[in-house]
Amino acid sequence: xxxxxxxxxxxxxxxxxxxxxxxxxxxxxxxxxxxxxxxxxxxxxxxxxxxxxxxxxxxxxxxxxxxxxxxxxxxxxxxxxxxxxxxxxxxxxxxxxxxxxxxxxxxxxxxxxxxxxxxxxxxxxxxxxxxxxxxxxxxxxxxxxxxxxxxxxxxxxxxxxxxxxxxxxxxxxxxxxxxxxxxxxxxxxxxxxxxxxxxxxxxxxxxxxxxxxxxxxxxxxxxxxxxxxxxxxxxxxxxxxxxxxxxxxxxxxxxxxxxxxxxxxxxxxxxxxxxxxxxxxxxxxxxxxxxxxxxxxxxxxxxxxxxxxxxxxxxxx
Amino acid sequence: xxxxxxxxxxxxxxxxxxxxxxxxxxxxxxxxxxxxxxxxxxxxxxxxxxxxxxxxxxxxxxxxxxxxxxxxxxxxxxxxxxxxxxxxxxxxxxxxxxxxxxxxxxxx
Numbered sequence: 369x370x371x372x373x374x375x376x377x378x379x380x381x382x383x384x385x386x387x388x389x390x391x392x393x394x395x396x397x398x399x400x401x402x403x404x405x406x407x408x409x410x411x412x413x414x415x416x417x418x419x420x421x422x423x424x425x426x427x428x429x430x431x432x433x434x435x436x437x438x439x440x441x442x443x444x445x446x447x448x449x450x451x452x453x454x455x456x457x458x459x460x461x462x463x464x465x466x467x468x469x470x471x472x473x474x475x476x477x478x479x480x481x482x483x484x485x486x487x488x489x490x491x492x493x494x495x496x497x498x499x500x501x502x503x504x505x506x507x508x509x510x511x512x513x514x515x516x517x518x519x520x521x522x523x524x525x526x527x528x529x530x531x532x533x534x535x536x537x538x539x540x541x542x543x544x545x546x547x548x549x550x551x552x553x554x555x556x557x558x559x560x561x562x563x564x565x566x567x568x569x570x571x572x573x574x575x576x577x578x579x580x581x582x583x584x585x586x587x588x589x590x591x592x593x594x595x596x597x598x599x600x601x602x603x604x605x606x607x608x609x610x611x612x613x614x615x616x617x618x619x620x621x622x623x624x625x626x627x628x629x630x631x632x633x634x635x636x637x638x639x640x641x642x643x644x645x646x647x648x649x650x651x652x653x654x655x656x657x658x659x660x661x662x663x664x665x666x667x668x669x670x671x672x673x674x675x676x677x678x679x680x681x682x683x684x685x
Numbered sequence: 686x687x688x689x690x691x692x693x694x695x696x697x698x699x700x701x702x703x704x705x706x707x708x709x710x711x712x713x714x715x716x717x718x719x720x721x722x723x724x725x726x727x728x729x730x731x732x733x734x735x736x737x738x739x740x741x742x743x744x745x746x747x748x749x750x751x752x753x754x755x756x757x758x759x760x761x762x763x764x765x766x767x768x769x770x771x772x773x774x775x776x777x778x779x780x781x782x783x784x785x786x787x788x789x790x791x792x793x
Contacts, residue, residue: 373747386768388751389724392728429711602787605748
């Protein structure tokens with residue numbers, strides 16, 4: 369069925385409610401809400417959430433912004449917890465202790481800190497064991513919840529509280545880890561990278577595919593952070609757009625090893641367009657720092673070229 | 686399994702609530718009870734909906750982080766739910782028709 373956003377929003381009630389305490393203009397709630405809408409209304413879901421912004425502000429006891437079962441889990445355990453619940457569910461179902469005609473889906477949410485860094489081993493384990501679950505990483509590129517400390521998802525040169533740009537260092541000194549590729553190296557049935565762009569079509573379709581593909585699946589979703597990235601709250605969708613149009617955050621999916629870039633910008637924008645509105649990259653535009661922009665652009669180009677090659681190679685007969 | 690355990694409302698508890706008034710293990714059985722927590726008082730600027738300019742294109746429906754834009758079954762939006770709107774302004778920015786204007790709270 370063709371994607372009809374208006375119909376989806378009107379017909380499917382939100383499973384991620386109002387009254388949560390994420391910051392005004394946060395990029396994560398629209399993403400989480402759309403992913404939850406990708407579930408069939410009759411299906412139940414179990415959410416396991418790693419420590420991060422989303423965990424501490426959607427589930428401030430005794431309030432929950434989730435209408436599905438929710439497990440508040442520790443930083444490193446979102447995937448492990450989710451896989452355990454899935455295994456128990458399978459066993460109970462086999463024993464006939466759960467109704468046959470009801471289905472439960474298992475989704476783990478983690479920020480980039482809880483996924484790229486702290487939760488990577490449990491995520492890798494759960495994926496390798498082949499549990500029927502979906503892991504969603506909402507990537508805001510630093511430990512925003514604790515005060516903007518750099519993570520391995522933070523792009524190079526970004527100014528964070530633990531990689532302050534100044535006369536000694538030019539912001540974060542290391543390159544960003546490519547988690548989507550790491551997950552692909554697990555040879556999962558479905559891995560995708562997406563963002564809230566083009567009416568959320570890409571996000572919704574990938575979430576639906578991930579949730580309803582049997583086996584372990586992974587979604588990496590961009591979730592801009594006005595506080596940590598330093599842009600006005602109202603610019604959320606502009607930032608999403610620029611991340612995609614500059615190929616900083618390519619939209620693609622990998623189905624059983626076959627790459628498919630789901631959006632190719634007609635005209636790839638220079639990376640400056642994405643960096644300029646963000647305060648964390650402000651120092652890159654100072655005189656004498658042009659080399660940073662050049663290096664950043666080179667890195668983006670290299671990764672994009674690699675992706676194009678991978679798409680071509682994996683689709684060769 | 687999914688019903689409210691003995692009708693206990695967990696949002697009514699405080700540090701002096703005796704254990705027997707709590708659910709087992711303090712579980713919350715009321716799905717999505719964060720709705721009881723109104724975040725509208727965070728707001729310093731307010732989006733104003735101008736229905737005459739709105740063509741119901743739907744661009745603003747999914748971008749609201751607070752789900753404060755109610756959409757009816759006939760796929761049409763209505764006025765904002767100010768109980769939750771935090772005034773981020775994302776909706777006003779995505780509207781190409783000027784049907785949402787941001788105003789400072791307290792101003793007309």
